[in-house]
Amino acid sequence: NAGVIQTPRHKVTGKGQEATLWCEPISGHSAVFWYRQTIVQGLEFLTYFRNQAPIDDSGMPKERFSAQMPNQSHSTLKIQSTQPQDSAVYLCASSPHPNTEVFFGKGTRLTVV
Amino acid sequence: GDSVTQTEGLVTLTEGLPVMLNCTYQTIYSNPFLFWYVQHLNESPRLLLKSFTDNKRTEHQGFHATLHKSSSSFHLQKSSAQLSDSALYYCALYSGYNKLTFGKGTVLLVSP
Numbered sequence: 001n002a003g004v005i006q007t008p009r010h011k012v013t014g015k016g017q018e019a020t021l022w023c024e025p026i027s028g029h030s031a032v033f034w035y036r037q038t039i040v041q042g043l044e045f046l047t048y049f050r051n052q053a054p055i056d057d058s059g060m061p062k063e064r065f066s067a068q069m070p071n072q073s074h075s076t077l078k079i080q081s082t083q084p085q086d087s088a089v090y091l092c093a094s095s096p097h098p099n100t101e102v103f104f105g106k107g108t109r110l111t112v113v
Numbered sequence: 114g115d116s117v118t119q120t121e122g123l124v125t126l127t128e129g130l131p132v133m134l135n136c137t138y139q140t141i142y143s144n145p146f147l148f149w150y151v152q153h154l155n156e157s158p159r160l161l162l163k164s165f166t167d168n169k170r171t172e173h174q175g176f177h178a179t180l181h182k183s184s185s186s187f188h189l190q191k192s193s194a195q196l197s198d199s200a201l202y203y204c205a206l207y208s209g210y211n212k213l214t215f216g217k218g219t220v221l222l223v224s225p
């Protein structure tokens with residue numbers, strides 16, 4: 001079990017460019033989460049899928065952020081027109097159910113210059 | 114909506130002293146699940162312990178916490194801090210409304 005796999009581990013984009021982050025959840029886990037981590041805000045919830053269906057995207061900045069889960073083996077987080085304030089570590093996590101242990105990937109560190 | 118409050122952003126301790134990290138929560142759900150996650154430097158958060166039973170102490174790796182629904186609290190404690198306990202600690206809440214909500218985290222620094 002390789003755990004939750006996130007790629008790339010580091011990404012640098014210019015202001016205004018697009019960034020796509022990838023996540024492969026643990027096989028068999030039905031819940032997939034995306035969080036953004038910064039020193040100031042801590043772990044901010046972005047979005048949640050259950051059995052590939054979007055359940056809650058209340059944390060997503062609507063205009064530029066989007067997330068998809070086209071199949072049970074991967075999810076993507078896309079940020080259009082990246083801004084310096086988008087710089088953060090983006091963490092993907094999966095679990096059999098949200099009330100059980102959530103397993104985090106190693107994260108993607110996004111830097112917008 | 115749900116919320117989790119961790120009042121201390123930073124706790125500094127000398128090795129051997131007791132640890133207490135505060136966590137309170139708000140939810141309208143009557144049967145919440147509470148968690149503590151720990152994140153060491155250059156690592157991802159991982160589960161330390163969890164509870165959903167009122168007034169029952171749960172323990173793991175020398176840490177313990179008790180969910181008190183009457184005060185909406187789930188404080189993390191340890192009798193004697195170790196250098197290896199230095200890390201970022203998150204309290205988290207699952208209320209049944211799908212989202213797992215985290216507090217802002219408390220950095221624990223243990224010095225010799």
